[in-house]
Amino acid sequence: CNTMMSKEDLISNILSIPSESRTLEFKRLGSRNEGVDRTLQSIVAMANTDGGVIIFGIEDPQKITLKGLDRVFGIEENLELFDEIGRAVKKISPPLPSIWPPDLLDIADKNVRVGLLSIPKVGDGFRSIESHVYIRQEKGNKRLSPQEIVHLAYVKGFERADKELVKVDFTLLKTLLYESWRRKRGIAEDS
Secondary structure (H helix, E strand, O other): OOOOOOHHHHHHHHHOOOOOEOOEEEEOOOOOOOHHHHHHHHHHHHHHOOOEEEEEOEOOOOOOOOOHHHHEOOHHHHHHHHHHHHHHHHHEEOOOOOOOOOEEEEEOOOOEEEEEEEEOOOOOOOOEEOOEOEEEOOOOEEEOOHHHHHHHHHHOOOOOHHHOOOOOOHHHHOOHHHHHHHHHOOOOOOO
16 A cells, blocks of 8 residues: 555545456455355465455445445444454464454545455465365456365475485384384395
């Protein structure tokens, strides 16, 4: 956010955005909202892709015919859901430290607040929610298959364990199970 921009200009700019994108999502918290799970999926997906912003309390311009301030409902429309999302953010694994609470902007004309949740792009691996990994696409999120998760891990810089030599302390093999396995196969105990 440009610190020189007035709050009114910021709101005006937000309301002029024609659609959601890979790095931006609007979340109205009304009864029609998709709820906690979809919000957590979006947070994880943005973190795993390019980062982004979720704007709470404003309806997606492509889901509503209302324009301008009429799209603003504020977090007050469903504070219970807003708080529940805040508690559920802790379920993201590994945690995304200090992303909650969002920055709150007062919309004086409507006597409500909207929340701007900034989600950083993670550089240290990837994030998951309830053992599922998501990435952000141009419109919405995609849940990855196990094969796609492995591919994402390599793209994020994980090394392939099957192609590298790794130092192993052979004293770690001195277990009853190993000794039984070695004897059954007639393998001599030597260096």
